[in-house]
Amino acid sequence: MSTILDEIRTTVRAQSPVVYLYSSEEERVLRMVGTVAAEAGAEVRQWSCVEGLAGCDRDATTDPVAALQTVIREDIPGFIVFKDLPPFFSRPEVIRALRDVYYAAKGGRRMLVILSADLAMPETLKKEVHLIEVPPPESEEILQQLTDIRATDAKYNLPDEAIQEVAMALKGLTETEIGHVMRRVLQHESATKEELVDEIFHEKKNIVKKSGYLEFSPPRYGIDGLGGLENLKDWLIKRRRMFTPEAVAAGVPVPKGLLMMGISGCGKSLAVKVISSLWEIPLFRLDMNLVFSGIYGSPEETFHRALRTIESVAPAVLWIDEIENALGIEESGLTISSHIFSSFLTWMQEKPPMVFIAATANRIQALPAEIIRKGRFDQVFFCDLPVAEERVEIFRIHLARNGANLDDFDYKMLTVQTEGWNGAEIEQAVISARTEAYYDGRPFSQRDLDISIAKIVPLSETMEQQIKGIRSWAFSRATPASSFGRRRR
Numbered sequence: 001m002s003t004i005l006d007e008i009r010t011t012v013r014a015q016s017p018v019v020y021l022y023s024s025e026e027e028r029v030l031r032m033v034g035t036v037a038a039e040a041g042a043e044v045r046q047w048s049c050v051e052g053l054a055g056c057d058r059d060a061t062t063d064p065v066a067a068l069q070t071v072i073r074e075d076i077p078g079f080i081v082f083k084d085l086p087p088f089f090s091r092p093e094v095i096r097a098l099r100d101v102y103y104a105a106k107g108g109r110r111m112l113v114i115l116s117a118d119l120a121m122p123e124t125l126k127k128e129v130h131l132i133e134v135p136p137p138e139s140e141e142i143l144q145q146l147t148d149i150r151a152t153d154a155k156y157n158l159p160d161e162a163i164q165e166v167a168m169a170l171k172g173l174t175e176t177e178i179g180h181v182m183r184r185v186l187q188h189e190s191a192t193k194e195e196l197v198d199e200i201f202h203e204k205k206n207i208v209k210k211s212g213y214l215e216f217s218p219p220r221y222g223i224d225g226l227g228g229l230e231n232l233k234d235w236l237i238k239r240r241r242m243f244t245p246e247a248v249a250a251g252v253p254v255p256k257g258l259l260m261m262g263i264s265g266c267g268k269s270l271a272v273k274v275i276s277s278l279w280e281i282p283l284f285r286l287d288m289n290l291v292f293s294g295i296y297g298s299p300e301e302t303f304h305r306a307l308r309t310i311e312s313v314a315p316a317v318l319w320i321d322e323i324e325n326a327l328g329i330e331e332s333g334l335t336i337s338s339h340i341f342s343s344f345l346t347w348m349q350e351k352p353p354m355v356f357i358a359a360t361a362n363r364i365q366a367l368p369a370e371i372i373r374k375g376r377f378d379q380v381f382f383c384d385l386p387v388a389e390e391r392v393e394i395f396r397i398h399l400a401r402n403g404a405n406l407d408d409f410d411y412k413m414l415t416v417q418t419e420g421w422n423g424a425e426i427e428q429a430v431i432s433a434r435t436e437a438y439y440d441g442r443p444f445s446q447r448d449l450d451i452s453i454a455k456i457v458p459l460s461e462t463m464e465q466q467i468k469g470i471r472s473w474a475f476s477r478a479t480p481a482s483s484f485g486r487r488r489r
């Protein structure tokens with residue numbers, strides 16, 4: 001059965017007098033409360049700031065304090081659901097009246113339920129109020145809803161074998177959203193499984209877009225566009241089927257996350273983008289600068305909300321780029337980032353398995369040790385500067401992308417010229433060669449590349465010491481992303 005229903009049942013058995021059900025799904029949660037109440041042979045009453053307390057004089061009970069006092073005075077039993085309470089928490093009388101309800105509780109005859117889409121637990125009531133976050137419908141509930149829709153809509157023509165996949169794609173949406181999506185798609189007489197799944201993902205992207213700080217990154221980058229880094233690519237290829245319904249049904253453990261650290265410009269961010277195309281699950285980038293900006297509320301709350309939002313669109317990849325900026329403990333903003341950091345670690349430990357974290361880090365020494373410790377990420381890769389063979393691959397990728405004829409170039413020569421270069425610098429050399437040649441109205445050649453290469457000063461020259469430091473730091477802490485391992489160049 002539904003785990004959330006079980007959690008509510010347990011709370012009833014524990015005789016908690018005041019429970020806070022945090023959910024935007026009023027109807028669904030009311031139905032759950034109804035189910036539990038029926039099992040207990042108890043009644044359900046509702047309060048709203050417009051209707052007052054059901055069964056009482058409306059005008060006398062629209063005020064929350066009056067309503068709460070009525071509950072105590074008349075010793076109302078059963079489940080009493082307060083629907084609009086959190087906006088009133090700024091009034092001390094409301095907090096007091098709630099506390100009075102808590103202490104007036106006798107032997108579990110009554111449960112006061114605060115039902116709200118806002119999470120605004122008053123600090124002073126944390127001990128008294130039992131908080132339950134109600135997740136969106138679980139697989140079983142979704143399957144049930146699909147079956148119901150199927151029974152009522154004669155046009156429903158989704159084959160049995162597609163139902164599991166559709167249900168999985170619907171995961172994370174609320175019951176209402178599921179209803180909307182299904183009704184929209186069922187309007188087309190012959191909706192295929194693919195159309196249905198597409199529509200569902202479209203809906204999910206809209207939900208995330210509304211958040212502002214999570215950005216959808218389209219699956220545009222194939223694994224063939226990533227040169228070198230064979231160990232990393234192998235790892236990704238081996239896990240490409242892990243998020244499919246078949247793998248989940250078979251109980252194959254789903255990977256939790258990947259941390260890629262190393263020298264900048266070596267393809268870490270690009271590798272993250274490759275994951276979503278390869279695994280065919282959507283990728284969302286969390287903009288930590290926006291989280292910290294305060295535009296969306298306190299950074300901690302925003303971060304928490306972001307994690308919940310991403311859970312709601314799972315299966316998904318959550319990309320935290322340059323994680324050290326968000327989680328590194330630095331003097332400035334010490335408390336905020338360390339709070340966020342610890343809640344992130346907890347979330348990583350408990351998070352639903354269908355969210356895959358892809359984190360990248362450049363200033364790796366800034367990373368706290370806990371994050372690298374085994375168990376958080378499945379794998380920690382170190383991306384070093386590409387060796388000669390890898391540079392050839394990267395050259396070929398960018399030359400091809402820029403419309404050059406691959407046979408026109410001397411790769412031996414190019415690798416000698418680009419000793420110690422990263423992928424971004426190679427790309428830059430190719431692009432500027434192409435730009436020069438285009439200006440002259442001719443195809444670009446080895447000679448154009450020679451010139452552009454001579455103009456670029458690679459990072460490895462200007463940051464030699466830092467790179468040495470990064471290498472020796474990473475040596476004992478991470479697996480080389482390159483199959484050429486720790487070979488020195």
Ligand SMILES: Nc1ncnc2c1ncn2[C@@H]1O[C@H](COP(=O)(O)OP(=O)(O)O)[C@@H](O)[C@H]1O
Pocket residue numbers: 225226227228229263264265266267268269270271360383394397422423424425427
């Ligand atoms: N291994 C690589 N293969 C192909 N292109 C690369 C590679 N490394 C870097 N590049 C090019 O350089 C750009 C910047 O690299 P990026 O992934 O942002 O590096 P990082 O995140 O490690 O700093 C990429 O978008 C890509 O065009």
Ligand SMILES: [Mg+2]
Pocket residue numbers: 265268269270321360
């Ligand atoms: Mg990057």
